[in-house]
Amino acid sequence: MREHRVDVAIIGSGTAGMSAYRAALAHTSSVLAIEGGPYGTTCARVGCMPSKLLIAAAEAAHAVAEAGRFGVCVDAPARIDGTAVMARVRSERDRFVGFVTEAVEGWAPEHRLRGWARFIAPLTLEVSGADAQAHRVHAERIVIATGSEPHIEPAWAAALGERLIRNDELFDWHDLPRAVLVLGTGVIALELAQALHRLGVRVRVLGRSQRVGPLTDPALQALARELFGAELALSLNQPTPRLRRTGEEVLLELDGRTERFDYVLAAAGRRPRLSGLGLEHSGLMLGPDGLPAYDRHTGQIGTAPVFIAGDANGERELLHEAADEGRIAGDNAGRWPDVRVRPRRAPLAVVFSDPQMAIAGHSHAELRAAGKAFLAGHVSFADQGRSRVMGVNRGALHVYAAQGSGRLLGAEMLGPRAEHLAHLLAWSVQRGDTVQEMLDSPFYHPVIEEGLRTALRLLQRDLRMGPPPVERCLDCGPGA
Numbered sequence: 028m029r030e031h032r033v034d035v036a037i038i039g040s041g042t043a044g045m046s047a048y049r050a051a052l053a054h055t056s057s058v059l060a061i062e063g064g065p066y067g068t069t070c071a072r073v074g075c076m077p078s079k080l081l082i083a084a085a086e087a088a089h090a091v092a093e094a095g096r097f098g099v100c101v102d103a104p105a106r107i108d109g110t111a112v113m114a115r116v117r118s119e120r121d122r123f124v125g126f127v128t129e130a131v132e133g134w135a136p137e138h139r140l141r142g143w144a145r146f147i148a149p150l151t152l153e154v155s156g157a158d159a160q161a162h163r164v165h166a167e168r169i170v171i172a173t174g175s176e177p178h179i180e181p182a183w184a185a186a187l188g189e190r191l192i193r194n195d196e197l198f199d200w201h202d203l204p205r206a207v208l209v210l211g212t213g214v215i216a217l218e219l220a221q222a223l224h225r226l227g228v229r230v231r232v233l234g235r236s237q238r239v240g241p242l243t244d245p246a247l248q249a250l251a252r253e254l255f256g257a258e259l260a261l262s263l264n265q266p267t268p269r270l271r272r273t274g275e276e277v278l279l280e281l282d283g284r285t286e287r288f289d290y291v292l293a294a295a296g297r298r299p300r301l302s303g304l305g306l307e308h309s310g311l312m313l314g315p316d317g318l319p320a321y322d323r324h325t326g327q328i329g330t331a332p333v334f335i336a337g338d339a340n341g342e343r344e345l346l347h348e349a350a351d352e353g354r355i356a357g358d359n360a361g362r363w364p365d366v367r368v369r370p371r372r373a374p375l376a377v378v379f380s381d382p383q384m385a386i387a388g389h390s391h392a393e394l395r396a397a398g399k400a401f402l403a404g405h406v407s408f409a410d411q412g413r414s415r416v417m418g419v420n421r422g423a424l425h426v427y428a429a430q431g432s433g434r435l436l437g438a439e440m441l442g443p444r445a446e447h448l449a450h451l452l453a454w455s456v457q458r459g460d461t462v463q464e465m466l467d468s469p470f471y472h473p474v475i476e477e478g479l480r481t482a483l484r485l486l487q488r489d490l491r492m493g494p495p496p497v498e499r500c501l502d503c504g505p506g507a
């Protein structure tokens with residue numbers, strides 16, 4: 028047993044762990060970053076980056092398939108070379124992973140320990156080291172940055188064996204399969220199912236409820252169901268799918284028919300990766316859900332010198348949140364006991380589907396739950412000028428503002444270039460802009476942002492803070 032005594036131990040060297048390491052190091056050189064799995068982060072290895080690479084290939088295929096609408100004739104149907112698609116996904120992914128790995132491997136060797144950590148007592152960890160040696164780490168302060176793992180029903184695993192895959196396995200494929208069943212209708216399900224479908228894979232998406240994607244505004248939920256249902260084979264309200272394995276295939280019994288698939292992709296949500304961490308020996312305060320009860324402005328768990336960051340806290344499983352939380356937790360672990368409160372950014376989440384979905388600031392459901400007095404301004408992209416020009420005129424945007432002050436509180440969107448509009452909206456929410464201040468800002472022509480202006484004008488009218496917008500405003504430019 029090798030003993031280590033350090034000021035700060037960080038469990039997990041993903042995005043949150045890496046930023047915690049840098050922040051803690053500004054206060055003390057006695058830092059130990061413990062990693063059980065491969066370096067390279069979930070985002071770069073099996074998350075954000077490879078999923079966007081697969082989506083980029085699907086977008087290229089879709090552009091070819093849609094070219095005829097513009098009079099651009101591609102005479103034969105495009106042939107998708109699955110091995111070339113996956114070769115690009117893997118090689119670009121490996122490039123991103125390489126940069127991250129290089130950064131971690133550049134840290135001082137005495138700051139790094141490979142192996143799985145678990146608490147054996149408060150502030151004491153045991154690490155079964157990759158060097159086959161057992162390590163005991165006594166830390167003055169600890170940061171938990173262990174990430175998340177996909178939810179897998181034991182029955183699926185038992186019935187399907189290695190035909191049940193997670194996102195991790197998908198990005199290691201060397202070719203595209205013929206058919207994939209996707210379990211879940213959330214973010215991962217929609218991004219990957221649509222990409223595979225557009226790359227010629229036969230896909231069915233099974234949802235246990237009516238919900239499709241993360242939007243909470245009932246009208247936008249209904250629109251998401253309609254738009255994704257028009258393109259994908261969506262089977263909703265299927266809480267207990269009848270699945271069985273035969274040879275190398277999986278059979279789904281649905282509506283009296285049997286459908287065959289090569290793989291079943293589990294995309295049924297992710298959970299903090301805390302089991303096996305020995306939290307029961309940590310002395311930490313756990314909430315009713317069994318997760319550490321922590322302060323999102325300090326990262327601190329109760330009053331202990333232990334902090335939590337990234338997907339491990341189960342709050343917002345997003346890259347930029349993991350990086351921020353890592354910085355806050357690492358800084359506070361480093362400066363302990365002078366724990367500082369840090370402001371958080373306005374919420375922002377984007378789904379890279381087509382049309383894209385986004386929530387900026389507070390969602391409709393959050394505003395309702397908080398009992399806020401708010402009004403919504405709406406715009407449909409069906410007739411929006413630039414969206415029609417580009418043939419991407421599907422979807423709608425809802426913006427929410429406080430009654431009385433007219434301040435923007437949040438927005439939900441399903442539509443073209445939502446990733447960009449959502450940034451503008453989140454920035455406005457964070458600054459505390461009023462609808463009038465947003466309307467006083469420049470709007471170019473012809474751009475998709477003109478759709479936002481329409482929604483803001485309608486909202487300003489309903490707030491009784493502005494005139495009714497002019498129908499078919501010609502001085503705004505045709506189709507604005």
Ligand SMILES: Cc1cc2nc3c(=O)[nH]c(=O)nc-3n(C[C@H](O)[C@H](O)[C@H](O)COP(=O)(O)OP(=O)(O)OC[C@H]3O[C@@H](n4cnc5c(N)ncnc54)[C@H](O)[C@@H]3O)c2cc1C
Pocket residue numbers: 038039040041042043044061062063064065068069070073074075076078142143144145172173174175194215300303304336337338339343344345346347349
């Ligand atoms: C398919 C997919 C697509 C995504 N796309 C996006 C996107 O487009 N945009 C976005 O913002 N977010 C996206 N995300 C979410 C984003 O990837 C995560 O929010 C982010 O990577 C979380 O970082 P983290 O540091 O908390 O966890 P991780 O990067 O997973 O790091 C946790 C680390 O802890 C290690 N670890 C765990 N337990 C122990 C232990 N006991 N001992 C030692 N080490 C341990 C793990 O091996 C791991 O390396 C996506 C996620 C997935 C799965």
Ligand SMILES: NC(=O)c1ccc[n+]([C@@H]2O[C@H](COP(=O)([O-])OP(=O)(O)OC[C@H]3O[C@@H](n4cnc5c(N)ncnc54)[C@H](O)[C@@H]3O)[C@@H](O)[C@H]2O)c1
Pocket residue numbers: 178180210211212213214215216218234235236238241294295296297343344345376377378379
């Ligand atoms: N573009 C992005 O930023 C991006 C992309 C991918 C993932 N992510 C992050 O990763 C997180 C996890 O993604 P996700 O798609 O796994 O989760 P999700 O919460 O978006 O969706 C989970 C889905 O699984 C279903 N589900 C839950 N339990 C189930 C069960 N027992 N049986 C069948 N279905 C079940 C839910 O009904 C839902 O459809 C996201 O919340 C997001 O924060 C972000």
